[in-house]
Amino acid sequence: MSKPDGYIEIRFGPRWKYISPARVFIQNFIAIALSDQAKADAIAMATSELLENAVKYGASEDTHCIVQAFPETGVIQASVTNHATEQGAREVQALYNKIMSGDPLEAYIVQMREAATRTDGKSQLGLARIRYETSADVKLDVTPDHKVTITIIVK
Amino acid sequence: MNKLNIEPVHQDKVKIDVVDNAEGLMAKFVGDIDMEDPSIVLDPLFEKIHQGMVAKKIPFVVADFNGLTFLNSSGIKAIAKWIMKLAMLPPDQKYQIRIAHNKAITWQVTSLPTLTFLVPGAVKVE
Secondary structure, eight states, X not given: OOOOSEEEEEEEOSOGGGHHHHHHHHHHHHHHHHOOHHHHHHHXXXXXXXXXXXXXXXXXXXXXXXXXXXXXXXXXEEEEEEEOOHHHHHHHHHHHXXXXXXXXXXXXXXXXXXXXXXXXXXXXXXXXXXXXXXXXXXXXXXXXXOEEEEEEEEO | OOTTOOOOEEETTEEEXXXXXXXXXXXXXXXXEOOSOTHHHHHHHHHHHHHHHHHTTOOEEEEXXXXXXXXXXXXXXXXXXXXXXXXXXXXXXXXXXXXXXXXXXXXXXXXXXXXXXXXXXXXXXX
């Protein structure tokens, strides 16, 4: 991928109240970088979902988000990184494998039906929602020390 | 007050009013649903609406999301849970959820139509 024409980097402690201003900031950044409000809305939703997961399930006091804009091609790349527990990292890997297989809409509906019957307080809908609603390429990277990075590339 | 005597909800950044309308009932959502656990607010509200719709045999409820600027996936889970309750009802107790949405809000255009796939015939997006 070519060099981005603009990027933002946000780093914050795992506090729920910071997600909403981060979402608005990302939305405004993309709207200005690409002049595409619909794409800005979609990516702001997607990064918000990733940040929610990072804050909810993070094992450390650090959530890191980078959003890069490539105006020449209209591509946006966003990644969210946090440290998870060993079990958390395993769960996100399993969920990723499940959601990325098959049709995006089918996977989303299956996750919605499962979410409706869950009793553990989790929804596990975010990744399926992102994949279906943004048509993004979604990549997962888990390091041996359980650092989890989810990257979305929206064309 | 509405025919089911459901009180309005105002929590964090969302306000939900339940009002009577010509066809039955309307739940009107305004603001953002982006709290960590929206089920605390939404599950009891949807349960009251569901029980009331069945008890009073009201055929339609409008879920008006026109004024809802953001809904996280935990909020979608709560709505899906409500919709899935309709799958369990016998035919003579069924009602329909009509979703009113705002085409100028991107997430509403992409998220809300997917809810129609959960229980065939239970949800209509208008």
